Amino acid sequence: MTAPTPDKPQASLAFVLLLSVLVVATCGLIYELLAGTLASYLLGDSVTQFSTVIGAYLFAMGVGSWLSRYVKGDELSIFVRVEVLIALLGGWSAAALFLLFPLVSDFRLALYGLVLAIGAMVGLEIPLLIRILQHRFAFRELVSNVLTFDYVGALVASVLFPLLLVPQLGLIRTGFVFGLANISVAIALLLILPRSRRNAADLAAALLVTASLIAGLFLAERLQRWSEVAFYQEPVIYARSTPYQRMVLTRRSGDIRLYLNGNLQFSSRDEYRYHEALVWPVLGRVANPAQVLVLGGGDGLAAREILRDRRVQRVTLVDLDPEMTRLFRDTPQLAALNGHALASPRVSVHNADAFRWVKEARGQYDAVIVDFPDPTEFSLGKLYTEHFYREVARLLAPGGVMTVQSTSPLIAPRSFWTVATTLEAAGLSARGYHAYVPSFGEWGFTMAAHGAIPPLAALPPGLRFLTPQSEPLLYQFPPDMARRPTPVNRLDNQALVRSFAEEWGPYEG
Template sequence: MPYALLFSIFVVAACGLAYELVAAALSSYLVGDSVTQFSTVIGVYLFAMGLGSWLSKHLQRDLVASFIRIELAVGLLGGFSAALLFYAFAWLSGPFLLLLYLLVGIIGVLVGLEIPLVMRLLEPRLAFKELVSQVLSVDYIGALAVSLLFPLWLAPKLGMVRTALLFGLLNVAVALWTLWLFRAELPARRSLWAQGGVVLVLVLAGFVGAERLSGFAENALYEDRIVLAESTPYQRIVLTRWKNDVRLFLNGNLQFSSRDEYRYHEALVHPGLSSLPWAKRVLVLGGGDGLAVREILKYPQVESITLVELDPAMPNLFKTHPALRALNGDAFSSPKVHVINTDAFRWLESQQDAYDFIVVDFPDPTNYAVGKLYTNTFYRFVERALSARGRMVVQSTSPMYARHSFWTVVQTVESVGLTTQPYHALVPSFGEWGYILASREPYTPGGKLPPGLRFVTPATLPTLFNFPPDMARVPAEVNRLNNQLLVRTFEQEWKQVLR
């Protein structure tokens, strides 16, 4: 029996950490700022566990029955925690964070009650030093197992909703296993079996129907019909469709609408590349949808395009899905295109090749993982990869809605010794959007544009570089790797817009 209870500790420790990771990851997906979300969720959770451990001293009778009921409660509440958070974000956007911390706090208190109760059940059966060493070692091993499985397999393969429900089932299994072990000592075992059966059916039904649960929640988050949704180790990818409008969302943030993405991508590529008629080697950092590559392929002198994209699911999706292949002009089938799936920061740090034109097309700096790709350290790597007369272009958020953030990126690019030429374009899905051209020599708008463009023309190109007073330059600091002030600035500015 002692070994059975020690195994139960392994399971409950794994389950407790899993709920903590699910809540932190889900809140960072939905709210952004992963460092803040993980820090606050972990802090609240640990505090609640400490409170639960302190409260355990008040449980004096029916320890086995109390432990079983706590396991069932953790299994039910923790199992459905991800689904509850999804629905809360969809329908209760204001109180979402309050509900998040309340849910994390309740689960933390219940988890904090578990280990002290098991230790008291084991106390008559093990010497004190054996009790403490074995319980704590098993507890830590369980936490290690989940911390490794969560990012490598659970989150990308099962998703947040099903992962939480899987661990809910494990908590229920521990409750029923404990009930079986102590069946002779429990006068109210029939009631406990009934409670366990009800919770098991509920959590098992949730696990089987997890796709429907998450689908209902995501349908409430997005205005249009979801045609594809998948989780990868790096992000949540959702495609929606309404009539002929296909939209891509990464972690809930709109990346493009097929109705006007041509404006964004023509403005991203052509002002810079049209001024380099001799450019042969092009590097695209990010841009896993292939839409920037589509525009680059309109220049016949370009001989090779290297695309560095962290998440292999993105280029794989955009070279296999019929509607998306049509959107990017089957760009990934071109023999000129070579895709490298790795972290752009690390890849640039180690590679030695030089490129005539570099497109930096990352998502907005909503968290520190992306924010590092907007630092002076990263731009120093990009500058090193530029050929002597080469140019780079950086998508740089909105100079209208995130004005200070935009000019922070400009200041950061200039800090590595490059001359910048900021510009902007109206993309209806996003509003006024900003870009930065940078090189070692001044830039003058001009050059021969490829035929068939729908937005950028010789007449409109010079107007992109004119900033009205409400978007004009403001003082800004350099965004450095050790502080990443841009992430905080960006979050504050967009909160003002969305109020």
């Protein structure tokens, strides 16, 4: 038995309904990706955040599909109202979550409440569409059409989100754009319906939601700034989402601070303490540091310290994010902060994944400075693993010395000493040390070398923090920071990421 041949208005309605499957599938996945990405930015540990957000979202979709059985009669009107509500909640979701984060005591409650609400309504969409279309297509053709458009929509969303939407629009604008896509479906269906079947209240609600989404789209940058000012409690002078991270610069009374995904990376008032402690205990132990490798350090501050040593002929700096190195090379105030290090002819910048770059690199380096962000998630944790350190050790010349920034030995002693244990498992000798940086508190580093770590030969004059007398004190640990048994951080266990979350969790909640 074949489906009846529809008349022209009915054919137009069927086409719009099938097209709406593509739109709602794309929008539904975008809202899911927005929630997961935003949660990983604000809460850290992207694996946990994406896993729980996706799980909650799919569960809610199942609940919505189950609830669709209780929708009886006039499915098209119900579908239009669901689209209006999804457009409102989904379109404003990123902006609302950013604004709520600094204001509510339990952000996860707001996050998962919104995820569940949007997921349940998205779960209603496909069952309702199938019921609306069942009299317009044969069953086999109906299922084929709906599932095809649904899966194609998912592909469109998954490709557009990382490659175009986040880097070009940012999370907040992306939410508003796809909210407008959702509301466009509702308005198109309302306009195709005969006047006798149009609901004036539905059309008015759709137009109001459209107006709010357009306003939000134009105010997106301001909304982002409001949320970040409330979060950082400091004037924001620069903010941008790149494909890799959210970068925010603040300035108060001459103090410039860099935050990546909400985590402080440096304060211009005391960063010299951190970077002198990171660089000079290494260079002061190497007889001739002609070739120096910096992994991370895209702000150029470690490179600034290295270039003060006239023995250094070449600095190879590997940082993932080209926007970071461009910003700190081309912005006059930031370039002045790093002494224009990234524009120096002695510095070669490579924007690449350090994990892959190190594996493919050849040659040897007299000193290696490893300055990655803390291991808040597994994508960063892989840069602290035995596998990675073995590859770095391959590049370290005989007599060379390397150091790794290793988080706070006071707040996270297990995490700190895990770095030393892992370096030793990679065949290196390791020695922990620490320095007090007011913006961070007690901060830790781990030095490593092939064989015994050589003694300090000299420090240059004019350092603001380190002296030949104070440098030996960096290696003294009181009992609350003393070494303790820790596991090796491997790719297949990521023990460091777990211990870091446990130890820092109480301070970040």
